[in-house]
Amino acid sequence: MNQDLRVIQSGVATFFGRPMATIDSLGGARCAITGIPWDEGNAGRNGANMGPRAFRDASSWFFGYDAQRDFDLWEELPTVDVGDVPVMPPNAEATMSLIESHIRRICEQGVLPLSIGGNHSLAIGAARGAAATVGKMGYISIDAHLDTAYDWGGETLTSGCPTMRAAEIPNVDPENVVVFGIHGWLNPRDQVMSAAEQGIRWYGMEEIQRLGVERAIDEALARALDGVDGLYVSFDLDAVDASAFPGTGTPEPGGFTPRETFQIARALGRAKPIAMDLVEIAPIYDLSGISARLACGTAMEMLSGTIGH
Ligand SMILES: [Mn+2]
Known part of the structure; x- marks a missing residue:
């Protein structure tokens, strides 16, 4: 009997049916997937x-098996579900500290954390936690939006700010901060200006299409990786075209196709990040469930990349 069949459709749902663990007892895993149910x-x-x-x-x-490349992801990359970060909705500052220490604890053990969100502001805490474990860190965000606001309505821990907060981390040089996939009509001029002020490089969809996705992501990664000891990868799924990813807070037409998304995800994984996130999955808008499935595929392609597939 195929053991995999027992995982599907029965039992308690964990990430990809992987065993449960805690951040203090990772049981030899190389990757720890954590939920961050944060939307303030x-x-x-x-x-x-x-x-x-x-x-x-x-x-x-x-299944963990990939027929096209003939390997089993979970055999080659032992992975656990370490539960959710215990977020505190009334308190963004305290929650960011919890996220930071959670991710830091995983990174310190040489294990790759993959955070599943949650809105994009969770990357503020997660990037801080990862940065604390290396010398110099680079940061790449796949996103339809710059997220380079100094503040949003006076608040600094919002989903409009994660790129700027990453660029402010003491051991992150803004020259190593890159945003990839900018398009649509929700990138205000002040965020274009603040990105330029800080030296944050962004790739618009038109430039990406002109260069070709493969060359563009390689170039973006080379910039984020230049002279750093570790890379943080943030993947805001609203960069994916709204037709393929409607289940999100700000669905954007004109985004990446699912195939481009998987191609980008593999390239990100191959860059051997020290921490990753996948954010902005909002199931209430995902009536067919396709968005969650695309998010799963994106995660599996990123993880495949980290082991050289
Ligand atoms: Mn974002």
């Missing part, structure tokens, strides 16, 4: 706090 300080529509649960549910419908 949101500049878009709400609902991403339910993202980790929808992702766990959808992810238990996949």
